[in-house]
Amino acid sequence: MEMGERAQQLGIPFSVHLDLTYRCNEKCVHCYLDHHDHGELTTAEIKNLLKEMAEAGVFILTLSGGEIFLRKDFFEILECARELTFCVKLKTNAVLIREEQAAKLSDLGVQSLQISIYSHRPEVHDVITKLPGSLKRSIAAIRLLKTQGLKVTIANVLMRTNMQDIYGVRALAEELGVECTLDPTVSPMLDGDRSILGLNTDESVLREVLHDQSFMPDVEEFCAPPAPVSEESMDAFPCSAGHNACYISPYGEFYPCVAFPLSCGNVRQQRFIDIWQNSEQLKEVRSIRLRDLSGCSQCLHGATCTRCPGMAFLEGNMRGPSTADCEKSYARTGIPSKNLLAKKDRPALPRLVQIQLVPAMVGGRLAGIGATAIPA
Numbered sequence: 001m002e003m004g005e006r007a008q009q010l011g012i013p014f015s016v017h018l019d020l021t022y023r024c025n026e027k028c029v030h031c032y033l034d035h036h037d038h039g040e041l042t043t044a045e046i047k048n049l050l051k052e053m054a055e056a057g058v059f060i061l062t063l064s065g066g067e068i069f070l071r072k073d074f075f076e077i078l079e080c081a082r083e084l085t086f087c088v089k090l091k092t093n094a095v096l097i098r099e100e101q102a103a104k105l106s107d108l109g110v111q112s113l114q115i116s117i118y119s120h121r122p123e124v125h126d127v128i129t130k131l132p133g134s135l136k137r138s139i140a141a142i143r144l145l146k147t148q149g150l151k152v153t154i155a156n157v158l159m160r161t162n163m164q165d166i167y168g169v170r171a172l173a174e175e176l177g178v179e180c181t182l183d184p185t186v187s188p189m190l191d192g193d194r195s196i197l198g199l200n201t202d203e204s205v206l207r208e209v210l211h212d213q214s215f216m217p218d219v220e221e222f223c224a225p226p227a228p229v230s231e232e233s234m235d236a237f238p239c240s241a242g243h244n245a246c247y248i249s250p251y252g253e254f255y256p257c258v259a260f261p262l263s264c265g266n267v268r269q270q271r272f273i274d275i276w277q278n279s280e281q282l283k284e285v286r287s288i289r290l291r292d293l294s295g296c297s298q299c300l301h302g303a304t305c306t307r308c309p310g311m312a313f314l315e316g317n318m319r320g321p322s323t324a325d326c327e328k329s330y331a332r333t334g335i336p337s338k339n340l341l342a343k344k345d346r347p348a349l350p351r352l353v354q355i356q357l358v359p360a361m362v363g364g365r366l367a368g369i370g371a372t373a374i375p376a
């Protein structure tokens, strides 16, 4: 049994994603963060939180943002995290990593770094990040990190503006000797604004990418018509969010996942373990099984769909379908869900009112959503 699975059985928060800041030196077109500081956790607050997380049994700690290296106390935080023996993973654009930083990261035993690269050509990448010279600096940093023996993964996001470069990015990753992931869709902003979805490619491009064996080694199985949903699958829960993993914003807000903006408490007001064990919102998230999902429990794709409850929540109902995942299931198999067919007959989704704005979300979405591999 895997450690994460065992942790889940024991009710342990195995993996925590902590965003240290929403400030960023890049201003990516697909990111709608409010880059101002609305009261980030202080160094002392973060160190205290790390201690609480260690006591609660957290094993994997992902530090992300915004850009983590904009925090002047970043290495102090990292040192504290490593003293507490967390397995630390970093998400960064790497623009601020020079020899000194690369050496320190190696000395501190960082497990891996995920670095965003959207094209192998500066005229595309730098236009997406709106930071001239950013591709050159990120690539230079990757070379330094590799020299230090660190594990690096390039994270790309498929958009209209860079879809012609996905193979170029992969070739760049091969040349650099690093892994490469591709997130096939842009996610809506976490305040419910869906205007950013206009950056997504056409369904035909998505279908092509999901059927490309060089991206999906098990493409036949991945794109096969779904098998009937078994009774066992009906008892499955949607994903790790709130089960053995959670997310904390730079302002201390506690969510089931970076992509699931259901506020469960704030670590400034409550101890980490108290929120993890007693939050009513987390209890509700944990109670949901496939059989409880309206639409999805009767859907052909029920057992094989990458349905994200966070995306469903952003659409207005965490027990409902996630249309972005209906689109992916359709692109994979050619079989549309009832939800997708119904959506095609309706005007575009309105801005949602269900989302409660909290300080951590005002004016933007949380970072890091677009940094997952296919499939989620």
Ligand code: SF4
Pocket (backbone or CB within 6 Å): 238, 239, 240, 241, 257, 258, 259, 260, 306, 307, 308, 309, 310, 311, 376
């Ligand atoms: S499916 Fe969505 S909510 Fe669940 S872990 Fe993945 S991104 Fe988070």
Ligand code: SF4
Pocket (backbone or CB within 6 Å): 295, 296, 297, 299, 300, 301, 302, 305, 306, 307, 320, 321, 322, 323, 325, 326, 327, 329, 337, 338, 339
């Ligand atoms: S295809 Fe849509 S309706 Fe079907 S399981 Fe996935 S999210 Fe739910």
